[in-house]
Amino acid sequence: MPDFRFWHYDGVTAVRRSVLLRPAGDGFWLEEPESGWTGAHTRWSDLTVIGAEADRSVYGNSAIPGWRMGFSGEAPDGIAAHLPRGERYGRWIDRFGFWPAAGVFTVIAALVVWGALAAPGVIAPLIPRSWENRMGDAMVGDFGGRFCRTPAGDAALQALVAQVDPRHEARQVALANIPIVNAVTLPGGRIILFDGLLQQARSPDEVAGVLGHELGHVRHRDTMTGLVRQLGLSVVLGGLGGNTGAYLNGVLAMSYGRDAESAADGVAIDQMREARISPAATAAFFERIGGKEEGREAQAMTWLSSHPLSAERRRRFAAAVKPGSAYRPALDQAQWQALRGSCAADPKAAKFWGEGF
Incomplete structure (x- = not known):
C-alpha cells in the first residue's frame, strides 16, 4: 500500500502530482515525497466518482471544485474498501440490476400509456x-x-x-x-x-x-x-x-x-x-x-x-x-x-x- 501511487490535481494549481495516499481516521492525506508536498485532510465521504473503468479510475472531491485523484489498475484492498463505487446506470438500477429495472420501467410505462388512453373517457364528462x-x-x-x-x-x-x-x-x-x-x-x-x-x-x-x-x-x-x-x-x-x-x-x-x-x-x-x-x-x-x-x-x-x-x-x-x-x-x-x-x-x-x- 505505501508504494501505490496516485496522480492528483489540487483544484488550485495546474500541477499534476504523483502522490501516495495515507489513510487517517475518516479520511486520508495525500503526500508527494519528492517535493515534500502534503495536501489537506480529505474525507472518504467527500469523494465522488468521475470515471471508473477496469484500467483507470478517477475521483473528484465534492467540497473542492477541480480537485482530482486517479490511478490505473486496481487499488489495494485497504484503500479500495473506502472508495465510492462507480454507477453504471444509476444508484437504484445498479442495486437491482439492469434487466429487473428495465422490467419495472416497462410496467410503469404501460400503466402510464394506459392511463393516458383510458382517463380521457372519465375526464371529458367532468x-x-x-x-x-x-x-x-x-x-x-x-x-x-x-x-x-x-x-x-x-x-x-x-x-x-x-x-x-x-x-x-x-x-x-x-x-x-x-x-x-x-x-x-x-x-x-x-x-x-x-x-x-x-x-x-x-x-x-x-x-x-x-x-x-x-x-x-x-x-x-x-x-x-x-x-x-x-x-x-x-x-x-x-x-x-x-x-x-x-x-x-x-x-x-x-x-x-x-x-x-x-x-x-x-x-x-x-x-x-x-x-x-x-x-x-x-x-x-x-x-x-x-x-x-x-x-x-x-x-x-x-x-x-x-x-x-x-x-x-x-x-x-x-x-x-x-x-x-x-x-x-x-x-x-x-x-x-x-x-x-x-x-x-x-x-x-x-x-x-x-x-x-
Missing part, C-alpha cells in the same frame, strides 16, 4: 359544458363564412334535424360550402355537414344516417374525449425520439377513434329507427364509397384508419333494416332539392378554394 361550448364556438370561426343559408334550404335542414335529433341534443347543425364527402362534430354539440356529402348522397335518408352518426359523437362527447386523449398522449409519448412518438400517438388515438365511430353508428341506427327512416340507404352509401373492400388487406388497414371498414358499416346498417316496417323518407323531394342546392344558391357562402383553406 369538463363543464360552458367550456366545451366556448371551444366549439371558437372553432366555428375557422370555417370563415363558408356556411350556406337559404330560406328553403334552412327549412329543409331543420326538418331533417327534427327527425334525427328530436331531443335537441345538438346545439347547431349547419351546412358548409366544402366539397368533401364528410361531416364533423365540433366541441359543444356543433355538427357541420359538408356540401360534398350532399352532392354525393342520392337521397336524404343517406344524409340522415350521417347526421345520426354525428349526433352519436355529440351524445358521447367524443370530440372532447379525443382532444383530452391527444393531449395526454402527446405528453406521455413526447419523449420518444424522431417521429416514433407521433406515429405511436396517431395509431393509439385512431384505435380509440374506431370504437367511438362504431358506437356513433349505433346511435345513428337507433335514431333512424325512432324516426322510421330506413337504414338501407345509408348501407348503400357505404357500399358506394368503398363498402365492397374485403379480405386480409382490408382488415389489416383498419389498424391505420380512424373508422371501421366501410364494408363492416354497410353490413351493420343493412342488418338494421326491418322487413315490413313502414319507413318514410327523411325529406320530400322538394325539401331534398332545396337542401342540396343551398350552397349553389347562396351568393354569400365563401368558396372552398378561397382564402383560408
